[in-house]
Amino acid sequence: MTEPDRSITDVWRPHVTVACVVADGDRYLMVEEEVNGRIAYNQPAGHLDDFESLQHAAVRETREETGWTVALTHLIGVHQWRSHEHGHMVVRFSFAATALSHDPRQPLDAGVRRALWMTRQEIANLGESLRSPMILMSIDDWLGGQRLPLSVVTSLTGGTAP
Template sequence: MSQTTPSSGNVWCPRVTVACVIARGDRFLVVEEEALGRLAYNQPAGHLDPGETLQAAAIRETLEETGHHVALDAFLGVWQWTSHEHGEQVLRFAFAGHVLSHDALRPLDEGIHRALWLRRDEIEALGERLRTPLVLDAIDAWLDGRRLPLDTVTSLLPGAHR
């Protein structure tokens, strides 16, 4: 059932985001980015665009933020939380994948300073510099062996692969 905002009568919708956990050995791909006037660390992540599948959004965001072309291997889960940054509820769909290639000359998204590979303990040590608490949650799900089939998330959009 949809919720509405009493004063406006508009249908309320949460913010939908995607994220990728990309591991290489004991290191994970993270981005250093400018967020709310501070340097923060995150997985390659971003918003779902209109008409885009969640899987396509995860692949696109990883490329735009890191220059890495990736293939998805598994679905890690959905996290629901309230973003202090946006003051609204967020649904974050996280995927796991692997690097196919890297385009070192590709310009990164505005606000992204660099992509780097860090161990889990190094990521945890970033503490308050993590953009969201979901960064470690998704990595821990991956480390715990969570690997749901990609078709756990299906799309009925025209042209989407099923």
């Protein structure tokens, strides 16, 4: 027996996102943003665009949200979580990156109030103001030495790479 023909719009899809853990000594690059009328904190992060590689998305989102140009060094991990904010499943690719340069004149994405550098403890102290539990999870994975080569993430889309 064959499966009934289902429209592609009937197929469930998670939100695919990327994020960067950018460390400078014991401080990490963070974003203060307004989300649904409240202030929230996140790493530079965002959604994967159509025809875009995961690596390119991570570099692009970091630049758009912080004004920092970064170079990816490793994949830290892939995390799955159901957002309390919108109820959707999120699959997040977390990368480690090194800050290369900053353009203070770069306009930041809508809703982003500022980029700032914070210690892990300062980030943990934000509690419910953190946008997701994946923030501390990815920092702790990085601090624990979890580093996968970037070559484990491959794009066959013809999209751009960083």
